Amino acid sequence: MKSVKVSGKTIEEAVAFAVTQLHAKTKDNIDYNVVEEPKKGFLGLIGSRPALIEARYKPDPAEEAQRFLSRVLEDMGVEIQVVKAESRDREAVFHLYGEEPGVIIGKHGKTLDSLQYLAQLAANRYAKKQMTITLDAENYRQRRRETLEDLAEKLASKAERTGGQVVLEPMPPQERKIIHAALQSNQRIKTYSSGTEPRRYIVIAPA
Incomplete structure (x- = not known):
């Protein structure tokens, strides 16, 4: 330094x-x-x-994450602009804009999640306290949240109807939180996570 x-x-x-x-x-x-x-x-x-x-x-963690993302996207050969939407002491949100958003989102957001994870590692090299980085493109995060909430309700109904457990596919931590939060007020079912990262998944079962 x-x-x-x-x-x-x-x-x-x-x-x-x-x-x-x-x-x-x-x-x-x-x-x-x-x-x-x-x-x-x-x-x-x-x-x-x-x-x-x-x-x-003293590098700013959010700025280092932004620089890292710009370099990675350039190496990927895609023309994507990284814009910092908001930044607080321990959290920063970036929006990615470009003509090929599907390339950086990937199937079920896996490419976006991978970029987000790497950006968080880059930021936390310089952060005194753990920092959370969130990436979004084409409002994917909100659309994905709505999809997961709908899925949670449908699978909860299935668990109630059949009286058996419903096992979801492995999800990253932030998506599992959405499922848990969507069903926490439903007293007829219970949710819990099982497995180990990165194959950790949610189980929905009758209460």
């Missing part, structure tokens, strides 16, 4: 210089240690000493 030693009349001034030298957006994008405290000296001149800090660029 690149670091620089910077001096200034005050620590604040040295930090401002470090932000410029490291091409950071704000002081929040750097970490620094004070090497020498400033000293005013006699009459403000004799024996005075500037502040000296050692500063390092």
Whole structure:
């Protein structure tokens, strides 16, 4: 990680210089240690000493995820724009726009989920606390949520009607959460997850 030693009349001034030298957006994008405290000296001149800090660029996890995605999509040979829709302390949402959305969504969103997983790994290389990355394309996430909620209701009815268990296909954690949430108010059935990742699945059974 690149670091620089910077001096200034005050620590604040040295930090401002470090932000410029490291091409950071704000002081929040750097970490620094004070090497020498400033000293005013006699009459403000004799024996005075500037502040000296050692500063390092601190990558923004969301920005690193965005850069990673752009490189991967370029290597895939698809013209897709990565736009950050929102970013909070521990979560960032990106929308992918392009002429070939189906290529990056994949069957049942598997390609999109894989890209999301890799982007999350890229972000968490620089995050102090675990960060969640969400990718969406062509409003796929909302459409998939509605599909899963409809599926959950139909399979819950089947479990009630037959009195037996209904086993769903393996799903990623975020999709299993949708199924569980859709049926949590149904007192006639119960849901639980079984198996191990990445083949973990949901079972719907009479209560």
